[in-house]
Amino acid sequence: MKINIAKSSGFCFGVRRAIEISLKAAKKINANVYVLGDIVHNNFVVNELNMAGVKRFSKIYSAKNKNSYLIISAHGAGKKIFSRAINRGYKIIDATCPRVKDIYKIGRRLERKNKIIIIGDKGHSEVKGIAGQLKNRALIIEEPGVLPNNLAKIKKAVVITQSTQSLDNINAIMGKLVKIIPDIKLYDTTCRITRVKQEEIRTLPKNNDAVLIVGSKSSANTKRLYLISKAINKNTYWIETAQNLNLDCFNNVKSIAIMAGASTPDKIVKEIVSVLEKYSRE
Incomplete structure (x- = not known):
């Protein structure tokens, strides 16, 4: 055979970087190091980091002491997560993939004059993070067969994409959106890898x-x-x-x-x- x-x-660049950042943080003397959710979506990696001292939790509890750190995963997070962690006593270690941060910048810049539509998985932490970085509420579309009812009211929109989206799915959704929204532009923010x-x-x-x-x-x-x-x-x-x-x-x-x-x-x-x-x- x-x-x-x-x-x-x-591994892609963003994942490798997040793991390296996490392992470095785990070596801090007398530090309590946590990550909200999975640092990356791989059970083996999550378990390895847990053994190294990076503890996973699903909710931000009050920090145990002044030497407590919260790692933001490679998928990123919304502004409220950052604020909540700081208010509860954590020092932030931001391992958000730089490519995902680029999506934040594009979305924040363009939402001033456009409705933002995100093509991505609604429950995925990256999509939640992108939406949570915007001032105004974004529309999230997962697939071409399930479109929001209020699209016809939108006159001008910009579409950004989850970094790992299927190109076929993006094209299929855009094929429908261009027929509904008069002024619409796609910023394909899928990453190179x-x-x-x-x-x-x-x-x-x-x-x-x-x-x-x-x-x-x-x-x-x-x-x-x-x-x-x-x-x-x-x-x-x-x-x-x-x-x-x-x-x-x-x-x-x-x-x-x-x-x-x-x-x-x-x-x-x-x-x-x-x-x-x-x-x-x-």
Whole structure:
């Protein structure tokens, strides 16, 4: 069996940076270091950081002492989160991806004269953060089949996108919005690595018998990679670790492609490759 690892597989810049910032913070002497939610959407990484001393919580409680730090995850957060943390005694360590911060700047600059529409997953922390950085309430659209009822009242709008959005989804939604809103402009704020990964995953399923998408189920970018690949090659499987491999699926497979999401460590991919190599030799 030939194993082909995608060139763009694995960590993106923003994820790697957030992990490095978190590990550095964990080494502070006598510090209480916390992160609100997941630093990145990968269970393995979250557990590793917890073992290093970065404690995860879902709500901002009052700080234990003056040496308490709150890390803002790679996905970012709204202004209220920053204010609440400071008011409750935390020093902020901002690990927001610089590309996400660029989206904040664009949204804040353009909302003065435009209605802001965000194409993204409503429950995702990045989308909540983008919306929470704006003065005015933004409209959030997830898919072309579910549009807000009040779009016809909008005369002028700017569309910004979650950094890991599917390009197909963006185009499909914009195809509908341009027919409803007279003056509308798209600022495609998907990050470069998202575009690279999505372009590559449109090729790999055609050139391999099977495809493995590796990443946590909570990862938005991994989910999109899976959906793109599955539409092209039905023998596409989404797993989190080597323990999730069902080797019976690869009995007649001569070539398999592996694409890891932007928050998936190389260590996990190496373990999967090791299991597959052993299986192919048996």
